[in-house]
Amino acid sequence: MSTSLIDTAPDFGQPIAVLKHCHDRIRKQLQTLQNLLAHLPQHGADEQARQAAQAVLKYFSNAAHLHHEDEEQNLLPMLDATARGEDAAVLHDLVPRILAQHQQMDADWHIIKSQLNKIATGTDTALSASAVAQFVADYTAHMEQEEQKIAPMAKRLFSPAQMQELGEAMQARRGLAPAAAPQAAAKAVAAGVDIADLRLDYGRASLDETDTLDHPVDQFAKWFDEAMKAEVLEANAMSVATVGADGKPTSRIVLIKQYDARGFTWYTNYESQKGRQLAQNPHAALLFFWRELERQVRIEGRVEKTSAEESDKYFYSRPVKSQLAAIASQQSEHIDSRNAMEQNYAAVEAASGGQPQRPPHWGGYRLVPERVEFWQGRRSRFHDRIVFTLQADGSWKKERLQP
Structure with missing residues (x-):
């Protein structure tokens, strides 16, 4: 038995599997958020903390919204149009709760986001433990509900054509072209990606x-x-x-x-x-x-x-450490090593007496x-x-x- 070292994502020919993969990525970011909460009291907004904050910000400000739109604009409406009998009754009860949960998680995220922005720039170390706990709990329960109810129903009810329709809608939302035919795909793999073929068709708005x-x-x-x-x-x-x-x-x-x-x-x-x-x-x-x-x-x-x-x-108005960095760095000039930079910073810090000019x-x-x-x-x-x-x-x- 062999185990791949690469965490490969399913392709959009398996849209329900893609949504589950998104859940797995959300769980990883929630764990990063919890790790950051434990890290900050001991280490402050150090390089690791800033990188963690940036990673969580990037995911929940972008990819998570696309995931919600997949559900709200495609998956749930398609299920609603397909389900009958008991399935329709389950959806009638479940869909309003899912949509309300999306709104609540967005509200929770706004609280955390403002704090992460400051951590990401090293200007503050405050991160609300209660807000993080609520956000993690809400998302975890939400994902479990979808995985136990929504995903199995979609797998059971959707035809291959509906699965293709869902996958293509999800691709389009991310600005990705539909999957290439097998022959074309083989050619692309053999020849590598042609930069000239990389393009995204825009269409969100107009300007007059x-x-x-x-x-x-x-x-x-x-x-x-x-x-x-x-x-x-x-x-x-x-x-x-x-x-x-x-x-x-x-x-x-x-x-x-x-x-x-x-x-x-x-x-x-x-x-x-x-x-x-x-x-x-x-x-x-x-x-x-x-x-x-x-x-x-x-x-x-x-x-x-x-x-x-x-x-x-x-x-x-800048943090003191940023003031010191501005003094210590001869921007754009050559320096032998990172260690030399750190020594310059330490010297400036010692000479400033805590009040850099x-x-x-x-x-x-x-x-x-x-x-x-x-x-x-x-x-x-x-x-x-x-x-x-x-x-x-x-x-x-x-x-x-x-x-």
């Missing part, structure tokens, strides 16, 4: 000129708020592209810390690579990509430093927008693009671009 507000920052605020409500993972993450005197572009991901009518603000080391490039060429491009909403926002403009007062205000080479940048494009994914790559362009008189021109 009349849908957008008159000022691009107001429109950004509207979309950012929608991204937060949709629990987009790290909706505040943006790519910052800069170009130095040599004309060569570079980009990296940073976190936006503020936006208003003046522009879009982030904080960093002024002596870093991006800081040096911005000193040579004070223009940059920002990019937000919110996959869950099939949206992106491109922002271009000139960059200026924030005032010392603004930089102070943000610097001293913002160094003059650390502060904020604000991109003052001159061009802002809102992109909404649409089917067949026929996307919606609405662009705002700053005019000489300070007004904004709004127009549609072809995809």
